[in-house]
Amino acid sequence: MLRAVLAMVAVLSFVLFPYSGQAATITTLKSLKLDVPTSDAMFPAGPGSDAINNNCLACHSADHVLNQPSLSREAWQEVVSKMITAYKAPVSPDDVKAIVDYLVRIKGAS
Numbered sequence: 480m481l482r483a484v485l486a487m488v489a490v491l492s493f494v495l496f497p498y499s500g501q502a503a504t505i506t507t508l509k510s511l512k513l514d515v516p517t518s519d520a521m522f523p524a525g526p527g528s529d530a531i532n533n534n535c536l537a538c539h540s541a542d543h544v545l546n547q548p549s550l551s552r553e554a555w556q557e558v559v560s561k562m563i564t565a566y567k568a569p570v571s572p573d574d575v576k577a578i579v580d581y582l583v584r585i586k587g588a589s
């Protein structure tokens with residue numbers, strides 16, 4: 480009788496926990512190493528680059544700005560104002576002049 484009960488328990492434990500010996504394989508994780516190219520997406524370093532990198536990369540890439548035609552100071556001032564008023568760019572007012580100066584220096588047209 481005892482043997483029959485033990486045999487039942489043995490069979491039941493197989494039926495109820497068929498994968499109990501394999502739990503370790505289910506939780507095995509692989510780590511991946513990704514190199515995310517961030518530096519290319521920034522504005523080139525120079526006076527004012529901190530200001531423009533901090534304020535102008537939330538919605539589009541630096542390339543989106545750098546691929547525009549060269550503009551006069553007034554036109555760059557207008558672009559920055561448009562970003563702030565039309566697109567609600569959260570640009571700190573203290574940085575606006577540094578940003579416009581930067582744009583005029585690298586993409587200015589007289």
Ligand code: HEC
Binds near residue numbers: 534537544567570
């Ligand atoms: C809140 C989001 C946002 C931020 C922050 C932002 N922009 Fe833009 N920007 C846009 C949108 C939207 C467009 C239009 C997208 C398009 O042309 O496909 C745009 C387009 C531009 C263009 C293309 C020319 C044009 O007039 O459309 C330039 C240049 C530009 N942004 C410069 C800047 C500069 C400089 C800053 C930092 C002062 C800035 N952006 C910050 C949203 C933003």
